[in-house]
Amino acid sequence: MAHATHETLAPLLARHAGKPAELLELLHSLQDTDGFVDPAHLPAIAAALNLSRAEVHGVVTFYHHFRTAPPPRTIIQLCRAEACQSRGGEALARHIEGCTGGRFDGEPCGDIGLESVYCLGQCALSPALTINDTLHARVTPARFDALLSEAQSACAEGDRS
Ligand code: FES
Known part of the structure; x- marks a missing residue:
């Protein structure tokens, strides 16, 4: 970009x-x-x-949508709405904050930005999140770790090409 x-x-x-x-x-x-x-x-x-x-x-x-600084390289949007909350979403949020060192809706931590969203249309497959606009459903903490590592490898490859 x-x-x-x-x-x-x-x-x-x-x-x-x-x-x-x-x-x-x-x-x-x-x-x-x-x-x-x-x-x-x-x-x-x-x-x-x-x-x-x-x-x-x-x-x-x-409008919160507008950024006034370059975006972080990796943006994670976690659904914080009811269906996701009731199926482990908040525990997943704590896990994501713990392993990235960031805070949801706070300043980006290094190259990672954490944003709350309210329903990604995957309520039956919650908890759901996106990583750089790619949607993932039924995300567990272990699955999140794997997805984040894949996303960061893809960014690094993009830099080399
Ligand atoms: S409540 Fe999370 S996807 Fe709908």
């Missing part, structure tokens, strides 16, 4: 110039392309869309 550059921003500014109602669309496109919304771009976005910097900053910080 590329990091934000003014080359990727310019076409978006041109497309949405003078259209303040399209701020969210622009921010989603920017994050889809670059992985995050670089705070350095906010003044240019505000100027192009005829908004104040405070308005743009307010939107970026209001």
Whole structure:
């Protein structure tokens, strides 16, 4: 995933110039392309869309979806909703925090980010989680350890290719 550059921003500014109602669309496109919304771009976005910097900053910080720093290399999203909770999800959460050293919904720990989500549509196969957008169901602590190690190997191979 590329990091934000003014080359990727310019076409978006041109497309949405003078259209303040399209701020969210622009921010989603920017994050889809670059992985995050670089705070350095906010003044240019505000100027192009005829908004104040405070308005743009307010939107970026209001929606948890938007990242303002490059994302961690590995993102684990664990379902914390009822069906998963009742089938070992919270014990799995403690295991994941213990073995990664991170905290769910806290700052990323090294290259790993832990995020809570509420239902992944796998309630009958709970507990469920995703690792870098790949869905896994009926995850036990032992299975999680294997899945994490596979995901981290795949990232390392991606770096070498
Ligand atoms: S409650 Fe966890 S997948 Fe639905």
